[in-house]
Amino acid sequence: MYGDITTSLQITSHGEGQTQNSLWKNGLTGNQATYRTSKSTPHNTLESEGGCPGVGKGTYASRLCKLLGVPHISTGDLVREELGSSGPLSKQLGEIVNQGKLVSDEIIISLLSKRLESGEEKGESGFILDGFPRTIKQAEILEGVTDIDLVVNLKLREDVLLEKCLGRRMCSQCGGNFNVACINVQGKNGDPGMYMAPLPPPPDCASKLITRADDTEEVIKERLRIYNDMSLPVEEFYRSRGKLMEFDLPGGIPESWPKLLQALNLDQEDKQSAAA
Numbered sequence: 001m002y003g004d005i006t007t008s009l010q011i012t013s014h015g016e017g018q019t020q021n022s023l024w025k026n027g028l029t030g031n032q033a034t035y036r037t038s039k040s041t042p043h044n045t046l047e048s049e050g051g052c053p054g055v056g057k058g059t060y061a062s063r064l065c066k067l068l069g070v071p072h073i074s075t076g077d078l079v080r081e082e083l084g085s086s087g088p089l090s091k092q093l094g095e096i097v098n099q100g101k102l103v104s105d106e107i108i109i110s111l112l113s114k115r116l117e118s119g120e121e122k123g124e125s126g127f128i129l130d131g132f133p134r135t136i137k138q139a140e141i142l143e144g145v146t147d148i149d150l151v152v153n154l155k156l157r158e159d160v161l162l163e164k165c166l167g168r169r170m171c172s173q174c175g176g177n178f179n180v181a182c183i184n185v186q187g188k189n190g191d192p193g194m195y196m197a198p199l200p201p202p203p204d205c206a207s208k209l210i211t212r213a214d215d216t217e218e219v220i221k222e223r224l225r226i227y228n229d230m231s232l233p234v235e236e237f238y239r240s241r242g243k244l245m246e247f248d249l250p251g252g253i254p255e256s257w258p259k260l261l262q263a264l265n266l267d268q269e270d271k272q273s274a275a276a
């Protein structure tokens with residue numbers, strides 16, 4: 001999704017325990033067409049990276065943010081930050097996340113609102129959302145506050161997703177993300193094979209690696225089940241609006257990144273500055 005936006009969004013409860021969307025716009029500035037034509041690439045402000053757990057949306061979102069000069073806002077990171085704090089939501093969130101369930105729309109919107117507001121105060125004028133929206137309700141709320149230009153749906157086969165999630169590691173000190181899995185799937189029944197090299201940590205991080213508590217086989221399978229249940233309809237939501245870009249990852253970062261840039265119509269000059 002792109003656009004020149006400074007927006008807040010919120011869900012509040014109204015009457016008889018009914019939850020309704022209550023949105024407020026806070027200084028929506030400019031418009032995306034103006035902003036887009038003022039830059040050389042068509043995709044430079046707002047975009048959403050979606051896809052199953054473990055697909056690599058965080059990795060690609062982070063690279064695209066660097067390339068486009070916009071902040072990377074991952075709702076999974078916002079949830080983990082809240083979990084690591086001693087805030088009132090921390091215990092409740094821990095139970096939900098560790099069972100592979102989705103956090104409620106109310107909580108996730110509230111965390112995202114806070115992040116967007118602080119970005120707005122700092123003068124941010126765009127972002128890439130990673131892992132949001134994940135339910136139709138979230139998509140509707142977002143649609144109420146901004147025009148979505150593009151949703152990128154990254155896709156990988158399910159057996160590879162599971163292996164990748166099981167191989168994920170994070171540095172407990174710097175927060176860097178790595179992967180110890182070496183994916184080497186043989187092609188069969190007309191499906192191509194796939195090789196994805198591990199993403200090893202630098203020596204400084206190697207002894208500080210931790211595994212996310214929700215990256216166990218049982219919880220990953222539950223997250224994939226919930227994705228199919230709750231998040232697949234979001235694909236259709238954007239497909240029907242002509243805003244969904246499907247992208248089948250052909251392999252690891254070396255094969256996938258240039259093809260993703262090509263699909264997004266980002267030019268060579270951009271690619272070189274991202275690689276620098």
Ligand SMILES: Nc1ncnc2c1ncn2[C@@H]1O[C@H](COP(=O)(O)OP(=O)(O)O)[C@@H](O)[C@H]1O
Binds near residue numbers: 052101130131133135
């Ligand atoms: N948009 C969202 N709606 C509801 N829950 C979310 C959302 N984004 C993140 N979460 C919660 O945070 C967890 C971790 O998210 P994320 O890091 O994006 O994981 P994954 O690797 O499974 O895609 C999710 O399993 C879910 O519990």
